[in-house]
Amino acid sequence: MALVYADAGALVTLCVPGRGSSVMTTLWNRADVIVTSRVAVVQVPAALAQARRTEVITGEEAAAALVQWQRIKHGLYVMEATGDRGEHAAQLADAHDLRADDAWHLAAAVELAHAGGLVAAGDERLAFAARCEGLTVVQW
Numbered sequence: 059m060a061l062v063y064a065d066a067g068a069l070v071t072l073c074v075p076g077r078g079s080s081v082m083t084t085l086w087n088r089a090d091v092i093v094t095s096r097v098a099v100v101q102v103p104a105a106l107a108q109a110r111r112t113e114v115i116t117g118e119e120a121a122a123a124l125v126q127w128q129r130i131k132h133g134l135y136v137m138e139a140t141g142d143r144g145e146h147a148a149q150l151a152d153a154h155d156l157r158a159d160d161a162w163h164l165a166a167a168v169e170l171a172h173a174g175g176l177v178a179a180g181d182e183r184l185a186f187a188a189r190c191e192g193l194t195v196v197q198w
Contacts, residue, residue, distance in 0.1 A: 060175055062089040062196075063167040064134075065160070066101035067180020069094060071198075072130050073106065073123040074115060078180060078198035085178055085196065086130075093135045095166040097159050102127050137166040154187035167193055 062085045071078040072086060086092060103124065110120035137143070143165050150168070151161035160181055167177045168191050177195045179185035185197045 060090045061093060061170065061173050062086075062091070062176050062178055063093045063163075063170055064098075064178045065094070065163045065180055065184055066098040066105060068178035069098055069102050069127075069130065069134075070105050071180060073102065073126045074109065074119065081196060081198050082178060085176070086133075089175075091135050092133065093137060093166070093170060095137050095162045096139045097162045098134075099131065099136065101159060102131075137169070143169065150187065150191075154183070154190060156183060156187055160184040160187070164188060164191065167191075 064082070068078065068082050071082045106120055106123050106127065109115045110117055115123065139162065143162070146168070147158070147161040147165035150156060150164045151158060154164070156164060160183060163184060164187055167188055171193055177185070177188045177193045179188060179195055179197055185195045188195045
């Protein structure tokens, strides 16, 4: 397995044990490269903070998850938010009724489609849109 594109939800499962964690751990261990969009660098810590605030995880678990995120982040290839990618994301948001952050992820994943690989999506709507774009999606 050469390439895996991971959205923020997929990356969170590498930081907090739960649904999807075993799948993502396997993908992480077997992929040559894990790719994500720059937006995930904001989304993952924000999701962890929200989980702490809503008491889905404890403060101690959140601190450990943030440490894990710092480790994981350095092993990612991060696709930058460029103007052309933003234009494509806007078109995809309209075509698939996506939130802005998911449209950024989809635009990056579509751009990488020529390299093959998989899309690991923690978000149901993003996974559906990726399939509609002809991408191979792993979901849990």
